[in-house]
Amino acid sequence: MDYIIKTQDLNYSYHNGQKALFDVDIGIKSGEKTAVIGHNGSGKSTLFLCLNGINKPQKGDVFFKGKEIDYSSKGLLNLRRSVGIVFQNPDDMIFSSSVRQDIAFGLLNMGFSSSQAEEKIKSISKFLNLENLLDKPVHALSGGEKKRVSLAGVMVMEPEVIILDEPGAYLDTVNAKTVYKIIEGLSQKGKTVIISSHNMDFVLNWADSVVVLKDGKAVFCGRTEDLFLNNELLKYACLDEPQIIKTYKMLINKGVIKINSPVPKNITDLEMLIK
Numbered sequence: 001m002d003y004i005i006k007t008q009d010l011n012y013s014y015h016n017g018q019k020a021l022f023d024v025d026i027g028i029k030s031g032e033k034t035a036v037i038g039h040n041g042s043g044k045s046t047l048f049l050c051l052n053g054i055n056k057p058q059k060g061d062v063f064f065k066g067k068e069i070d071y072s073s074k075g076l077l078n079l080r081r082s083v084g085i086v087f088q089n090p091d092d093m094i095f096s097s098s099v100r101q102d103i104a105f106g107l108l109n110m111g112f113s114s115s116q117a118e119e120k121i122k123s124i125s126k127f128l129n130l131e132n133l134l135d136k137p138v139h140a141l142s143g144g145e146k147k148r149v150s151l152a153g154v155m156v157m158e159p160e161v162i163i164l165d166e167p168g169a170y171l172d173t174v175n176a177k178t179v180y181k182i183i184e185g186l187s188q189k190g191k192t193v194i195i196s197s198h199n200m201d202f203v204l205n206w207a208d209s210v211v212v213l214k215d216g217k218a219v220f221c222g223r224t225e226d227l228f229l230n231n232e233l234l235k236y237a238c239l240d241e242p243q244i245i246k247t248y249k250m251l252i253n254k255g256v257i258k259i260n261s262p263v264p265k266n267i268t269d270l271e272m273l274i275k
């Protein structure tokens, strides 16, 4: 199986003794869209921080392209060029004084010249609606603006794997739409995209694969439609059934569509089934 990231018996505890991940075994397929879901505190953000080496597990391993993560500073720098992460809370990742400096930080570290970096900053800023904010001090931004700056800082580096911890959080409808468009663009370029979300309708429509966490344990890692047809697991993991799946089951029960009809991911798929 072509896993770009894999974990084996991954266990992680915080310094205060809080155990956050227990024996997590998951695989992320190259080029796929994977959603990591689970209730608040189930371990999604902790897992993400393990996948790009920020959290070092006390037990178990994380593999990138079949190799164990090298936790030396050189090893981690290399890993982070390939695996970028946009944190859930933008305040955790913005350090520089101006927006421009913040977006430039990773690029300059990677060895791009100032003019090459400026070129890339221009294009990502246009895309993320940040052009008017480039010279502003970061502390003077709204939550949504900070979130877009943190997205820009990672996306501009075009890592092979991009992890987005609740990318829609803090964003209004217009900016959320832009961000999801960019994420779709990343997938189309063949990038591996991993997202955490609490929106089950979005996950059904977007994800190829899903990892479900419950109380720090991975209770499912597989195809999206297999998860959403498994009522017991949804209940056990405290997850909502997407509206489309509810409607699909109701139409089967009423005999409107056949039992083995393909599982719809969105309203268009559902419409096709009843045409």
Ligand SMILES: Nc1ncnc2c1ncn2[C@@H]1O[C@H](COP(=O)(O)OP(=O)(O)OP(=O)(O)O)[C@@H](O)[C@H]1O
Pocket (backbone or CB within 6 Å): 014, 015, 016, 018, 019, 020, 038, 039, 040, 041, 042, 043, 044, 045, 046, 047, 088
């Ligand atoms: N810095 C920390 N120090 C100590 N415990 C932590 C820390 N961060 C998270 N935890 C604990 O680890 C567990 C997993 O938290 P985590 O943030 O990974 O959950 P999550 O699934 O991302 O939740 P959410 O949906 O709220 O973002 C929780 O019990 C949480 O209280």
Ligand SMILES: [Mg+2]
Pocket (backbone or CB within 6 Å): 044, 045, 046, 088, 165
């Ligand atoms: Mg989280």
